[in-house]
Amino acid sequence: MNRFASALLVSLALAPVCSCKRASSDAPGAPPVAETPAPGASARAVVLDVVRGLDGCSFGHRGVLLDFGDGSMHSSLHPGWLGRGEDETVEHEGATWLRVRSRGITASFYWPVVASDAPDASAYVEARIRGVMARGVSITIDGKSVGNASLVRGEAQIVVARASSPLTLAPGGHEVSLRFVGGSHVGSEALAEIDWVHVGTGDPGEPYAAPTRADVAVDAAVGGRSMRALSLRGPGFVRCSGWIPANATVEVSLATAGGGEADVEARLLRDRRAPVVLGVARAGSGDSGWAPWSVPVTGLEGDGALASIELVVKRATKGTRVLLGEPRVVAAAAVSGTAPPAARGVVLVVLGSISANAMAPWGGPHAVPELARFAAAGTTFLANRAVSSLSSSVLASMLTGLPPLAHRLDDPDARLPGGPITIQEACRQAGIATAMFTANPTTGAAFGFSRGWDDFVARDPIEDVSSTRVFDDAAAWLDAHKSSRFLLVVHARGGHPPWDATPEDLKAMPPEGYLGIIEPRRAAEALTKVRKHPGRFKDEDRVRAWALYDRAVDVHDAALGRLFGALRAAGREDDTAVLVTGDVATSEAAVPFGDPEGLDESLLATPLAVRWPAAGALGGRRVDAATSPVDLARTMLDALGLTPPAAFQGADLASVALGAVVPAQRPLVATRAARFSVRWGPNVLLGARDREARMCDLLLDPACIADVRATSPLALEVVRGRAIEAFATAPGYTREQAVLDEHTMATLARWGRFTSEREGEAR
Numbered sequence: 207m208n209r210f211a212s213a214l215l216v217s218l219a220l221a222p223v224c225s226c227k228r229a230s231s232d233a234p235g236a237p238p239v240a241e242t243p244a245p246g247a248s249a250r251a252v253v254l255d256v257v258r259g260l261d262g263c264s265f266g267h268r269g270v271l272l273d274f275g276d277g278s279m280h281s282s283l284h285p286g287w288l289g290r291g292e293d294e295t296v297e298h299e300g301a302t303w304l305r306v307r308s309r310g311i312t313a314s315f316y317w318p319v320v321a322s323d324a325p326d327a328s329a330y331v332e333a334r335i336r337g338v339m340a341r342g343v344s345i346t347i348d349g350k351s352v353g354n355a356s357l358v359r360g361e362a363q364i365v366v367a368r369a370s371s372p373l374t375l376a377p378g379g380h381e382v383s384l385r386f387v388g389g390s391h392v393g394s395e396a397l398a399e400i401d402w403v404h405v406g407t408g409d410p411g412e413p414y415a416a417p418t419r420a421d422v423a424v425d426a427a428v429g430g431r432s433m434r435a436l437s438l439r440g441p442g443f444v445r446c447s448g449w450i451p452a453n454a455t456v457e458v459s460l461a462t463a464g465g466g467e468a469d470v471e472a473r474l475l476r477d478r479r480a481p482v483v484l485g486v487a488r489a490g491s492g493d494s495g496w497a498p499w500s501v502p503v504t505g506l507e508g509d510g511a512l513a514s515i516e517l518v519v520k521r522a523t524k525g526t527r528v529l530l531g532e533p534r535v536v537a538a539a540a541v542s543g544t545a546p547p548a549a550r551g552v553v554l555v556v557l558g559s560i561s562a563n564a565m566a567p568w569g570g571p572h573a574v575p576e577l578a579r580f581a582a583a584g585t586t587f588l589a590n591r592a593v594s595s596l597s598s599s600v601l602a603s604m605l606t607g608l609p610p611l612a613h614r615l616d617d618p619d620a621r622l623p624g625g626p627i628t629i630q631e632a633c634r635q636a637g638i639a640t641a642m643f644t645a646n647p648t649t650g651a652a653f654g655f656s657r658g659w660d661d662f663v664a665r666d667p668i669e670d671v672s673s674t675r676v677f678d679d680a681a682a683w684l685d686a687h688k689s690s691r692f693l694l695v696v697h698a699r700g701g702h703p704p705w706d707a708t709p710e711d712l713k714a715m716p717p718e719g720y721l722g723i724i725e726p727r728r729a730a731e732a733l734t735k736v737r738k739h740p741g742r743f744k745d746e747d748r749v750r751a752w753a754l755y756d757r758a759v760d761v762h763d764a765a766l767g768r769l770f771g772a773l774r775a776a777g778r779e780d781d782t783a784v785l786v787t788g789d790v791a792t793s794e795a796a797v798p799f800g801d802p803e804g805l806d807e808s809l810l811a812t813p814l815a816v817r818w819p820a821a822g823a824l825g826g827r828r829v830d831a832a833t834s835p836v837d838l839a840r841t842m843l844d845a846l847g848l849t850p851p852a853a854f855q856g857a858d859l860a861s862v863a864l865g866a867v868v869p870a871q872r873p874l875v876a877t878r879a880a881r882f883s884v885r886w887g888p889n890v891l892l893g894a895r896d897r898e899a900r901m902c903d904l905l906l907d908p909a910c911i912a913d914v915r916a917t918s919p920l921a922l923e924v925v926r927g928r929a930i931e932a933f934a935t936a937p938g939y940t941r942e943q944a945v946l947d948e949h950t951m952a953t954l955a956r957w958g959r960f961t962s963e964r965e966g967e968a969r
Contacts, residue, residue, distance in 0.1 A: 253451060263445060264446075265417045265418075266318070270404070270406075274403060280930050282313045282923065301401050303400060304399065309385065312384075314922075316379055316445070331403060333384070334363070334402050336363075342387040343365065346382070402418065415439075429461075433531040436533065441519060447512070449513075451503075453537055458472075458498075461529040465525075470499075470517065472486075472515065473515070482505035512925075515535055547819055550782065553773065555769070555785070556696065557698050561788075563791070567582075572759060585827045589830055593609050593876050593877070595802055596648075598615055608836065609877070612939065619944055621652065622654030645673060645675070646697050646957075648957070649697050650950070677696065684778070698762055705754040707754060723742075729751065730958030733958055734959075740796045743796065782819060790812065791811050806883075840856045841856075844860065877932075882895070888906075889902075889925050901913060
């Protein structure tokens with residue numbers, strides 16, 4: 207039996223139901239996948255496993271606890287939230303502490319609707335701190351002073367700060383800041399060590415016992431049955447976030463320790479919406495064993511949303527602990543159709559500079575008849591998102607099953623390193639013939655893409671051949687290998703300049719009588735130069751450039767049809783899986799068709815369509831689930847019946863198309879050097895490695911201009927955590943620098959990578 211696993215922000219665990227051929231990886235970004243008994247039957251998968259994914263959860267007792275020594279706090283700490291810089295964690299006195307060298311540190315937290323028995327009372331802060339060089343600490347909430355406390359060097363103490371005037375906390379996001387006083391202002395000596403910070407309201411009362419992660423997670427035996435559980439005191443809560451499907455159910459087994467009773471409540475929390483009470487229950491009312499409790503999730507529209515599930519112990523008898531046994535959120539997936547048979551051949555066509563939003567099969571205005579017929583006969587994926595705005599980086603992810611942070615081809619001067627296993631190497635080991643034909647000089651031999659192929663041909667832009675010559679080369683190779691198992695990859699120029707056009711073609715193009723700077727074969731160079739002075743790019747230049755682009759798309763669509771014809775002529779259409787996608791979308795900047803460094807959504811929306819052998823139920827299917835170039839490597843090897851390498855991430859697109867996945871979104875990460883963009887559902891977080899810039903909600907702001915961080919604290923916390931996880935878990939192969947000879951430099955200049963003046967600098 208294959209085991210499927212997934213990873214949203216927290217670790218997601220599979221609820222095995224039965225066997226199924228297709229599998230997804232354990233890697234971050236893979237969607238929840240359920241094994242299913244038969245087509246049309248429903249299966250359940252765990253989309254949020256609280257115990258196994260505890261690092262993605264928050265706890266509270268008589269308020270909110272911030273465990274500074276816990277690694278999961280990194281998404282709440284700032285500045286420097288993608289790595290605490292000079293701050294570090296240390297172990298002593300039975301706890302993990304954050305050793306702080308920064309003069310000040312701030313942590314964001316979410317204040318729930320009812321965090322204590324006195325929700326309208328003034329807030330206070332208590333913290334367990336060990337003084338090092340600092341003599342004192344000043345504490346604020348949302349910039350308002352709460353109080354000051356003295357610190358003793360080498361002594362761990364619990365300090366309590368109360369505001370002199372009432373300070374009430376509204377439900378939602380807040381920040382608590384600690385600024386240390388004393389100690390040297392030069393050098394890098396530690397100022398203090400922080401174990402935890404507790405924000406509460408009312409009277410602190412009895413000494414606070416922090417429910418740290420190590421204390422909460424227990425193995426509990428009740429009624430002769432042992433279960434992994436969370437142990438909470440009342441009033442207290444645990445809150446976990448992720449994409450919650452609309453058909454989800456919260457499941458937990460309830461018991462108590464200490465002989466008392468407790469009232470438990472399950473809630474759904476979403477930004478800018480009132481909490482939804484999903485259900486209430488009484489725990490420990492004389493039962494001798496675990497009491498199963500299940501409540502459906504309500505209050506979600508569409509397929510679901512990025513949300514939080516909160517389990518609250520509202521009241522408990524004194525001395526009683528509430529045991530939440532294996533709490534989780536499950537959802538159903540209905541499989542429609544059977545997995546396609548194994549293929550004897552795979553063809554991957556990657557079209558350069560093609561926007562899904564512009565192409566007819568994805569609802570755009572540009573008619574592409576060959577691609578449209580192909581998509582109609584196969585499966586069209588409507589939410590494919592590139593992993594970078596660098597075309598070579600995107601292709602590297604298709605070949606390695608890794609994101610750019612892992613394969614390290616994340617800037618224009620890098621090359622594909624020798625460490626990651628590629629699909630062509632896996633195929634060659636299985637005796638499968640392999641070939642790659644590229645018309646993009648950034649995916650040539652100088653950038654490491656020739657490695658591992660039986661046949662590799664690069665058609666550079668200074669060759670006096672058609673831009674679509676790679677399709678004819680591929681067709682000839684297919685004919686020569688029509689009796690073999692094969693893997694064929696074509697990286698076509700697509701809409702990227704330089705363009706092909708005869709004098710007769712130009713006469714018929716708008717604008718009439720054009721005499722500007724855009725000449726088809728040298729267009730990329732001209733556009734590169736004019737980007738330094740955008741005012742020189744006139745309206746008629748823009749009209750001519752887009753006319754040439756449209757013609758290039760049409761020519762490539764026709765070439766795609768010829769390749770499909772060659773596959774039929776070779777007698778291999780029925781046993782070959784064909785994937786057609788794009789590398790990056792078209793830049794529509796002031797001077798278009800460049801190599802932009804940004805990660806705007808418009809640059810990442812790329813087409814993806816797949817036709818499997820004997821498509822059957824997958825024919826004509828349109829799939830809304832989020833997909834990524836990382837998925838293609840696993841999909842191609844699965845189609846050939848090969849086991850993907852353990853390092854491969856992503857999901858098998860056949861499983862996604864069949865519906866053998868929970869109908870849940872997954873976070874998709876795009877990076878370009880230090881820049882990142884994380885999209886989870888409609889939420890997009892953008893920034894650089896050491897800071898975020900803004901988060902937008904595409905449902906409210908399709909242009910992704912407005913910053914909603916202040917009004918979306920729950921979504922910000924979970925998406926920010928995914929960004930941190932992406933940077934922290936990358937395998938980190940050694941980055942390799944591309945070495946460019948004079949010919950490669952000339953091809954890159956013609957491609958528009960730099961002007962002739964910069965050629966000499968690059969050498």
